[in-house]
Amino acid sequence: GAVVSQHPSRVICKSGTSVKIECRSLDFQATTMFWYRQFPKQSLMLMATSNEGSKATYEQGVEKDKFLINHASLTLSTLTVTSAHPEDSSFYICSAFTGFGGPNTEAFFGQGTRLTVV
């Protein structure tokens, strides 16, 4: 099946620094990718929809200046957490669809990135 690769899997950074997380679709093109955040023992909350070649669409309450999304190619989307603070510590997951609404529509997920801000 399709593969979505997310890197890094774990990152620890100091408060005030920025961290970049990459999400790649390895064997298919993804015009749209999604970024989720998951707090411990909770569900996945959509942060933003990343669109290739255009601006990302952010969910209500998500600071677009803090969580910068770039989708420069059909296989790569990046999430940059700027001026990270301890409250940004979380598990971040990306996903992309194949099938485009047809009978084989399926979302594939990256392995996730555990961000710890100290």
Add this chain to the structure above:
Amino acid sequence: AQTVTQSQPEMSVQEAETVTLSCTYDTSESNYYLFWYKQPPSRQMILVIRQEAYKQQNATENRFSVNFQKAAKSFSLKISDSQLGDTAMYFCAFMKNFGNEKLTFGTGTRLTIIP
């Protein structure tokens, strides 16, 4: 906006038994997809089963099957002959039928299979 509700935060069952996880949803859409995803301790999201709303027949995948009641907006997952590897968080999810649409997740059910 769509909402997905999972009313069972935790469940446990003996190995080899059958367990049913509940999910209800609310939407004004007529065409949509419903999914069950599994998130094991590794936290990698894995698709368990998919149901297209226009299909009346319930989806099945080996030991996994769903009971899809469109009028009641209910989408339960049945796991037969449960195995230790089934221990995981299970999320019910909704997607509008337009492709490249976001998934709306339920709050999850933590399932533990007891040896």
